[in-house]
Amino acid sequence: xxxxxxxLIALLPLLAAAITSxxxxxxxxxxxxxxxxxxxxxxxxxxxxxxxxMGPNKHITFDIPWLxxxxxxxxxxxxxxxxxxxxxxxxxxxxxxxxxxSFGYMKDDKRMARFFCYLSLFAAGMLGLILANxxxxxxxxxxxxxxxxxxxxxxxxxxxxxAAAGKKAFIVxxxxxxxxxxxxxxxxxxxxxxxxxxxxxxxxxPGMGGILFEPEIAAIVSLLLFLGAVGxxxxxxxxxxxxxxxxxxxxxxALIHAATMVAAGVFLVARxxxxxxxxGTEMVVAWTGAATALVAAFIAxxxxxxxxxxxxxxxxxxxxxxxxxxxxxxxxxxxxxLTHAFFKALLFLGAGSIIHxxxxxxxxxxxxxxxxxxxxxxxxxxxxxxxLVAFPFTSGFxxxxxxxxxxxxxxTPIFWIAAAASLLTAVYMTRQCLYVFSxxxxxxxxxxxxxxxxxxxxxxxxxxxxxxxxxxxxxxxxKLPGEPAKHETIVIVISxxxxxxxxxxGWMIYRGRKLGVDADPLAIxxxxxxxxxxxxxxxxxxxxxxxAAIISEQLNELLIFLRDMFVMLARGLSSAFAIGGxxxxxxxxxxxxxxxxxxxxxxxxxxxxxxxxxxxxxxxxIGVVVLGLVVFWIS
Amino acid sequence: xxxxxxxxxxAMLFCVGLLGALTRRNAVVVLFSIEIMLNAANxxxxxxxxxxxxxxxxxxxxxxxxxxxxxxxxxAVGLALVIAVYRHFKTVDLEQLDTLKEE
Numbered sequence: 006x007x008x009x010x011x012x013l014i015a016l017l018p019l020l021a022a023a024i025t026s027x028x029x030x031x032x033x034x035x036x037x038x039x040x041x042x043x044x045x046x047x048x049x050x051x052x053x054x055x056x057x058x059m060g061p062n063k064h065i066t067f068d069i070p071w072l073x074x075x076x077x078x079x080x081x082x083x084x085x086x087x088x089x090x091x092x093x094x095x096x097x098x099x100x101x102x103x104x105x106x107s108f109g110y111m112k113d114d115k116r117m118a119r120f121f122c123y124l125s126l127f128a129a130g131m132l133g134l135i136l137a138n139x140x141x142x143x144x145x146x147x148x149x150x151x152x153x154x155x156x157x158x159x160x161x162x163x164x165x166x167x168a169a170a171g172k173k174a175f176i177v178x179x180x181x182x183x184x185x186x187x188x189x190x191x192x193x194x195x196x197x198x199x200x201x202x203x204x205x206x207x208x209x210x211p212g213m214g215g216i217l218f219e220p221e222i223a224a225i226v227s228l229l230l231f232l233g234a235v236g237x238x239x240x241x242x243x244x245x246x247x248x249x250x251x252x253x254x255x256x257x258x259a260l261i262h263a264a265t266m267v268a269a270g271v272f273l274v275a276r277x278x279x280x281x282x283x284x285g286t287e288m289v290v291a292w293t294g295a296a297t298a299l300v301a302a303f304i305a306x307x308x309x310x311x312x313x314x315x316x317x318x319x320x321x322x323x324x325x326x327x328x329x330x331x332x333x334x335x336x337x338x339x340x341x342x343l344t345h346a347f348f349k350a351l352l353f354l355g356a357g358s359i360i361h362x363x364x365x366x367x368x369x370x371x372x373x374x375x376x377x378x379x380x381x382x383x384x385x386x387x388x389x390x391x392x393l394v395a396f397p398f399t400s401g402f403x404x405x406x407x408x409x410x411x412x413x414x415x416x417t418p419i420f421w422i423a424a425a426a427s428l429l430t431a432v433y434m435t436r437q438c439l440y441v442f443s444x445x446x447x448x449x450x451x452x453x454x455x456x457x458x459x460x461x462x463x464x465x466x467x468x469x470x471x472x473x474x475x476x477x478x479x480x481x482x483x484k485l486p487g488e489p490a491k492h493e494t495i496v497i498v499i500s501x502x503x504x505x506x507x508x509x510x511g512w513m514i515y516r517g518r519k520l521g522v523d524a525d526p527l528a529i530x531x532x533x534x535x536x537x538x539x540x541x542x543x544x545x546x547x548x549x550x551x552x553a554a555i556i557s558e559q560l561n562e563l564l565i566f567l568r569d570m571f572v573m574l575a576r577g578l579s580s581a582f583a584i585g586g587x588x589x590x591x592x593x594x595x596x597x598x599x600x601x602x603x604x605x606x607x608x609x610x611x612x613x614x615x616x617x618x619x620x621x622x623x624x625x626x627i628g629v630v631v632l633g634l635v636v637f638w639i640s
Numbered sequence: 641x642x643x644x645x646x647x648x649x650x651a652m653l654f655c656v657g658l659l660g661a662l663t664r665r666n667a668v669v670v671l672f673s674i675e676i677m678l679n680a681a682n683x684x685x686x687x688x689x690x691x692x693x694x695x696x697x698x699x700x701x702x703x704x705x706x707x708x709x710x711x712x713x714x715x716a717v718g719l720a721l722v723i724a725v726y727r728h729f730k731t732v733d734l735e736q737l738d739t740l741k742e743e
Binding site for chain 2: 614615616617618619621622623626
């Protein structure tokens, strides 16, 4: 594995973005993007194969010196370790499937070429972020990902909601990014390097965790980095942007806001886990994750928009990943990230297929009976649902089980919160599936199955959603840092009861109701209104901002007034100098005065030369007398 | 008769000549006055020679003769100039000959 081939994983999509940005034909642009992604995916799988053979704490780095500041050289390097390998393989593979799906989903859109340009840019940023061996490079790619996300959320910018959602996502994540940036600067100030792995001198290497970082500094740095992760991964209290981001095209929701980008925050925490361990801040991560998981699962109960339910579910699952990272280390969190990426991408693509089939209808009250008309999509969607609710022996079951076991081992309250969140997950997914698949169609135009280019990725993802857990269950702990917790019987029992009980509960609540007609017992007002988070922010942060705007306005007025005063003062001074100094002193007194003086002198001197010859003679006589007197005196 | 008497006479002659040269308006009269001053100088030469330490050397008369010759040449040039001026300006009044100045 050479530097070039590793770099190409990220550079191929970037190249594709550059090429497609100049293209007009959507189909050709899609071709370019998909081919680039295919190449990237091949390289990533190769890298994954290499990395998986390495073992938990081994890594290979490829550093390119970038700039030298004083005695410090900042390297732009890539690192290859199992974490990078598995993440890159997941992102490129899921990304490839979603690219293919987008080809079908976006084929009627006039701006398809641009869509694939943005998608490729996103993939490049995401892969750069994963491969980076330097916090600065990681941050730059992180920002590329943020920009691409903004562009894609507001892709249908003729819709005001989409434009607003893009803006909201960008601004809210910016709060987290600010913390991330400060964290990077603070880390650079205290450790003098931003390289993650540097042959023993990197930021994350064992020596560094204990020696160059004091525990307090490590705590501060890790919390600032976590703030970035909170913004990107939609954790409480910065989760508000993620549900709104569903205004973007569905493949975008699947790729960015379910499988990959939002996982970047989790990945960041996983990557910088040694700093968290050195600072002892894992429990902050775990508690934030637990709170997010529960609150988001509650809100998901009361939503009617199919994508919004999935969005809150994503927030909730990201919370569980954070719990996994906090209580059990990298392996547990990353395991759930991987399985979640597959089944959530599957669910979103399935939802996209349903939305497509139902003529762009997103309200689950107007669906129903999809099972009869969209068989492939429905089966795939139910596979994804099974994995999400942790139905035994699906991939979600294994990964969620690890999280619960880890939580049980380290903190009982967190365990119960996580368990409650997963119970709610089962309830809201059952509710959604009943609304969408059972009964008869409540919309106007008959639904139809999507084309094969869209259903094929669904089938592939469904296979992974069901099988990946069992497949990866044992190897993931050998390859990634972190120990599996001991599985108490009660944990397994609760896990199974949660899944089955949640489904049963959902079934009982909605049995015999006329869905979409009767009032929904779970869609109570606080949940429909998403617990008033947006209103709360509008009332606090928004008001504060308006106040700040008013103050700034007044300050601006004051500054303008001061500026005017200053201008007047300067103008007065300059005219005083111009009149008094320049005109009076220099022009009149100095220049004109001298000239006048010289002129009068000349006049005086020319007076004797008046043509009066006797006068000349007299002057000669006087001169002679004076000369005579001088000679007389001298001698 | 001592040297002082001659010198006083010479000084008086010089002063008369100087006064005439400075005050008279007629160019011809001014020329006369210059001649008087030259002759006052001649008188001094003769007087110093006569009462000097070495009267046999004839230095005084020699200088005087020389001066008379120069004076004659000077008068010739001077009168020629006066005639030229008269032809040009139709006057020999010095106070009206005022073109020797910056216009």
